[in-house]
Amino acid sequence: xxxxxxxxxxxxxxxxxxxxxxxxxxxxxxxxxxxxxxxxxxxxxxxxxxxxxxxxxxxxxxxxxxxxxxxxxxxxxxxxxxxxxxxxxxxxxxxxxxxxxxxxxxxxxxxxx
Amino acid sequence: xxxxxxxxxxxxxxxxxxxxxxxxxxxxxxxxxxxxxxxxxxxxxxxxxxxxxxxxxxxxxxxxxxxxxxxxxxxxxxxxxxxxxxxxxxxxxxxxxxxxxxxxxxxxxxxx
Numbered sequence: 426x427x428x429x430x431x432x433x434x435x436x437x438x439x440x441x442x443x444x445x446x447x448x449x450x451x452x453x454x455x456x457x458x459x460x461x462x463x464x465x466x467x468x469x470x471x472x473x474x475x476x477x478x479x480x481x482x483x484x485x486x487x488x489x490x491x492x493x494x495x496x497x498x499x500x501x502x503x504x505x506x507x508x509x510x511x512x513x514x515x516x517x518x519x520x521x522x523x524x525x526x527x528x529x530x531x532x533x534x535x536x537x538x
Numbered sequence: 539x540x541x542x543x544x545x546x547x548x549x550x551x552x553x554x555x556x557x558x559x560x561x562x563x564x565x566x567x568x569x570x571x572x573x574x575x576x577x578x579x580x581x582x583x584x585x586x587x588x589x590x591x592x593x594x595x596x597x598x599x600x601x602x603x604x605x606x607x608x609x610x611x612x613x614x615x616x617x618x619x620x621x622x623x624x625x626x627x628x629x630x631x632x633x634x635x636x637x638x639x640x641x642x643x644x645x646x647x648x649x650x
Contacts, residue, residue: 457637463579468628468641476636513579519637524569525593526637528581 427452427520431529438506439537446501446532448490448516455521458499460490463513463531472514475499486510508538541565542642544629550648551619558605559614559645561629570612571630571639572604581628587612619649 428451438444450456457476461469473484480492490501499516513533517526542563551557563570569588575581585604586593592604601617616623629642 459638461639461641468643469581469630469639470641471638474638515581517637517639519635524632524635524637525571525583525586526639528583531579531581533579 427518427523427527429516429518429527429529431514431516431532433532434530435533435535437535437537440508441505442536444501444503444506444510444534446514446516446534448499448501448529450497450499450516450518450527452518452520453497457519457526458490458492459517459519459526460484460488460499460501461515461517463515465512469515472501506534506536508536510534511536542629542631542640544627544642544645546645547643548646548648550650552650553619553621555619556615556617557619557647558616559627559629559647561612561614561642563610563629563631563640563642565631565633565640567631567633567640568609569632570606571632572612572614573628573630573641575626575628575644577625584614585612616647619647621649623647624649 430449432447459474460472463469475482515531516529519526545560571586572584584598605613626644630639
């Protein structure tokens, strides 16, 4: 079964710092990859997704992620975070043959102004 | 227009009661889901349902049952509520096999 690891459970940054959140998965076949964001008290919203093509994916609000197949990774990055980026971030992976994605445990990001 | 809606937003009830949470999607999607998010923000899939099959996470107690009157609705019924059922429950929908989920606003259930 697919498993998804988000190694950073809690990240605290100051505004303007750069961000990288790790996401690794276990299944080595064809995958669809997602990052979702959950702002405090709100529901999950899609930040970006990768199905195929260019492994560097641009999302909303200045976020990007890079799919590195050899490392089974899909790390999320942002060059300069803002206070409004404070949220929970979830990586999700859909393996070939399934339509139900597997979610990571989430990373809590706090950005200090 | 709200794509995936849930009611109620908050639900406070006593142990032992039976309650339902309603979910509707107007995206024309063919699959709907229920997730439970605990206090540590861990997101657990409970059910997925399309018009062909219901997939149940085997760790979900049989006190929980999904009911789908039609393709646009997937309600969650919970019998004999327990303290440990307190959580935020999210409904979601998707189309085809992309895996992209569209989430509802969530229902915060508190069992006293």
